Amino acid sequence: MSRLFAIALLLPSLAFSQTYPSKPIRLVVPFTPAGAVDIASRATAHELTRILGQPVAVENKPGAGGNLGVLDVAHSAPDGYSMVMSTSGIQAINPALYAKMPLDPNKELAPVAPLVSLNNVLVVHPSVPARSVKDVIALAKKEPGKLTYASSGNGTSIHMSGAMFTQLTGTDIVHIPYKGSAPAVTDLLAGQTNMMFDNIPSSLPHIRSGKLIAIATTGAKRDPALPDLPTIAESGVPGYESGVWFGLMVPAATPKNIIARLNAAAVEVTKSPEFVKRMTDLGYNIIPGTPDDMAKMLKAELARWAPIVKASGAKID
Numbered sequence: 001m002s003r004l005f006a007i008a009l010l011l012p013s014l015a016f017s018q019t020y021p022s023k024p025i026r027l028v029v030p031f032t033p034a035g036a037v038d039i040a041s042r043a044t045a046h047e048l049t050r051i052l053g054q055p056v057a058v059e060n061k062p063g064a065g066g067n068l069g070v071l072d073v074a075h076s077a078p079d080g081y082s083m084v085m086s087t088s089g090i091q092a093i094n095p096a097l098y099a100k101m102p103l104d105p106n107k108e109l110a111p112v113a114p115l116v117s118l119n120n121v122l123v124v125h126p127s128v129p130a131r132s133v134k135d136v137i138a139l140a141k142k143e144p145g146k147l148t149y150a151s152s153g154n155g156t157s158i159h160m161s162g163a164m165f166t167q168l169t170g171t172d173i174v175h176i177p178y179k180g181s182a183p184a185v186t187d188l189l190a191g192q193t194n195m196m197f198d199n200i201p202s203s204l205p206h207i208r209s210g211k212l213i214a215i216a217t218t219g220a221k222r223d224p225a226l227p228d229l230p231t232i233a234e235s236g237v238p239g240y241e242s243g244v245w246f247g248l249m250v251p252a253a254t255p256k257n258i259i260a261r262l263n264a265a266a267v268e269v270t271k272s273p274e275f276v277k278r279m280t281d282l283g284y285n286i287i288p289g290t291p292d293d294m295a296k297m298l299k300a301e302l303a304r305w306a307p308i309v310k311a312s313g314a315k316i317d
Contacts, residue, residue, distance in 0.1 A: 030069025032180025225283030
């Protein structure tokens with residue numbers, strides 16, 4: 001009798017998984033349009049629409065370093081029709097940075113799949129008389145507090161890349177936060193700020209056009225998108241390493257069979273020749289994986305970033 005009862009309980013779930021998805025899905029981007037997260041999200045949504053047979057619509061919900069977007073999805077119905085493209089920064093940096101987090105993103109969201117990773121690149125406005133990391137350090141030490149670096153918001157990987165740089169080099173460079181990478185780059189291009197530790201995809205076109213000067217990348221190794229550019233570590237700042245990765249997440253109570261369906265679709269996305277070419281051309285690295293893989297990655301990021309945030313002294317009320 002108990003076995004029949006268990007089967008009866010499973011039937012609605014099985015029926016749901018067989019019909020899922022039966023309506024449009026929304027993919028929330030917790031940052032402004034045209035930034036690195038938005039670019040990857042729109043490419044992902046395009047492929048998911050084809051694979052899942054339902055429209056996957058991107059919704060930009062920026063604010064509070066990405067917290068507002070993940071909060072929106074965490075509080076949505078756990079039915080597989082609301083996803084967020086979260087980042088290692090939101091999941092691992094924000095909990096250490098914000099004094100009052102509106103949610104615990106690592107408890108209220110469930111991993112679906114990691115998708116892409118990227119390094120950042122230190123870029124300066126052409127008017128800045130620096131063409132190397134040593135030049136930047138020397139200029140910052142000559143005039144403490146005069147240089148500024150833009151970021152896509154407090155707590156983002158771009159902000160913390162800058163915080164790590166000033167911490168390890170003993171320099172005073174003023175942080176100017178924006179509500180996304182796109183407006184930050186716009187002001188940098190206009191010379192309103194001096195530099196930025198930007199995600200490679202959003203600065204790459206401006207580097208290629210000569211409107212921004214690339215100084216160094218932030219990863220442990222040279223980046224395939226800018227192979228001739230040294231890393232910050234090899235430029236005289238040993239121990240420097242910073243980057244970010246993005247992945248799909250859903251409300252924590254979402255059924256595992258729905259998560260499995262979305263994961264299978266996400267892995268298929270990373271095998272699409274069109275997706276692979278677009279992402280690699282823009283400087284992304286493709287990192288498909290399982291929900292368990294993503295959970296392990298998040299645990300490692302938490303262990304890495306919490307002490308860096310604490311040492312930087314950065315705190316947001």
